[in-house]
Amino acid sequence: MSVHEHKLGNNPINCMVITISDTRQSETDKSGNLMTALFEEAGHHVVEKAIVPDEKRAIRNQITAGCENANVDIILMNGGTGIAHRDVTIETIEPMLDKEMNGFGEIFRMLSYQEDIGSAAILSRAIAGVIGNKAIFATPGSSGAVKLAMNKLIIPEINHVVNELRKDIR
Template sequence: MPKPDLNRFYPLNIAVLTVSDSRSCDNDSSGDLLSDSLVQAGHKLAARSLLPNNKYTLRALLSHWIASSNIQIILINGGTGYAKGNCTIEAITPLLDLQVPGFGELFRQLSFSQLGSAAMQSAAVSGIANDTLLFAMPGSGSACTLAMQQLILPQLDAQTGPCNFVAHIKNSPSKSCGG
C-alpha cells in the first residue's frame, strides 16, 4: 500500500450520527460540534443523522454508510455509557472487521483527568468495517471535543506521524499518490 504524501492534507468524507432519545435536530449541540470541527479541519460532512437508541435502526443506517463508496469515516456520539437503553456499542461491535482498542483506552485515560474514576464508565470504541473508520464516543460536548481535538482529527491527517489512518480507509487519496 503506498504511503501518503506527508506534506499534504487530504479532505475526507465524514458522516456524523447522534444517538439520543432526548435530543432533536434543533438541539443536537454535540452533533453540531462534531460537524463544525470536521469542516473547520478541512474535511467534508458527507451525511448527518440523529437516531434513538435502537440497535437495529442504528445497524441499518451504519451498514448503509459502511457500504457507501462515498463515506470514509463515521463519527458517532451518544449511547455509549451504562444508562438503561443505551445500545450504541452493541449496535456497532458486530459490524466491525477490526477493532482499534487504542481509541477507547486513550479516551478513558484522557477523560480521567476531567472525570476521575467515572471515566471507566465510558465505552468509547473505534474500529474499521469495509475500510470505513468508525469512532463512537459519549454524547457530551466535552467528550466530543476531547475525542476530536486530541485523538480523531490528528489521526485523520496524513501529515501526522509516525502513523495515521488516512492510508487505511476506502478511496483514500493516499492510496493513489504513487508514494
Template sequence: MQEEKKPVHHAHGGPDQRDFIPLGIAVLTVSDTRTLEDDRSGAVLAERIEKAGHRLIDRAIVIDDEKLIREQLQKWLAEEEVDVIITTGGTGLTGRDVTIEAARGLFEKEIEGFQIAFFLVSWPKIGTSAMQSRATGGVAQGKYIFCLPGSPGACKDGWDELLVKQLDYRTRPCNFVEILPRLDEHLRRT
C-alpha cells in the same frame, strides 16, 4: 535566498510537509430526545470536521435502538463518499445504551487503542468517571467507525485530542488516513 527548512519529525506525531487529504465523514447522534436543532454534540463534531478541512457528508439522529443504529451505519458504510463515521451517544452502561453493540456487530477489527486513548484523555478531566465510557472504534467494510459519548465535552475531547490528529494524513509517525486504502484488502481477495 536561504532554503526553506522542513519541519522536524517529532515523536509526538507533529505534521510534516505532506498535503492534507480531506475525508468524507458522517455524524450519527444516538438519542431518544434530541433533534437536529438542539443536538449540541452532533453540532460540535460537524463544526470541527468542516473546520479541519474534511467534508461532512451527512448527519442524522436515531433513537437508542440497536437495529435502527445498525441500519444507519450500514447505509453509510455502503456510500462510497463516506470514509469515516462518528457516532455520539449511547456509549454508557444503561440498558438504553446500545451504540457499541450496534457498531461492534459490524466491526471486522476493533481499534482497542482508541478506547484506551480516549480514557487517557478523559481521566485528567473527569477522574474515575472515565470508567463509565465505552468509547470505541473499529473498521467495517474498509471504513472507520468511532463511537463517542453523548456530551459535547466528550465530543470535543474525542475530536480535538484524538481524531483530528489521526484523521490528518500529515500526522507522523503514522495516522489512520495512510492505511485507509488498505482496510478492505481482505474483501478484495478472490
C-alpha cells in the same frame, strides 16, 4: 515510514455524523453539531448527518448506510455509549467491526480521567474500529467528550487512518 510521514497529506476526508439519542433533534443536537463544526474547521467535509434513536436496528441500519455510501470515508458517532439499559451503541457496533482500534477507547478514557472527569472515566465505553474500508468512531454524547475525542484523537489521526484504509482498495 515514520508516524509523521504517515500523517502527511491533508486531503479532505468525507464523513457521516450519527447522533444516537431518543430526545435530540437537529436544533438541539449540540454534540452532533460540535462534531460537525470541528471536523469541518479541520478542512474536512460532513456529507451526511443523522439522528437515530437508541435502538439496535436503527443504529445498525444507519451504520450500514454509511458503509455503503461511496462518498463516506469515516463514520463519527456520539451518544448511547453509557451503561444505562437504553445505551446500546457499543453492543450494536462491536459485532459489526472487522477490526477494533483498542487504543482509541483506552486513550480516550485516560485523557478523560486526566482532564476533569476523574474516576467517572471508567463509565466511558468509547470505541473505534473498521468496517470494510470505513473507519468508525463512537464517542459519548456529551459535548466535552466530543471535543476531547475530536481534538486530541480523531482529527490528529484521521488522515493517517484513512490513508491506511485506502491502501487496501488501491
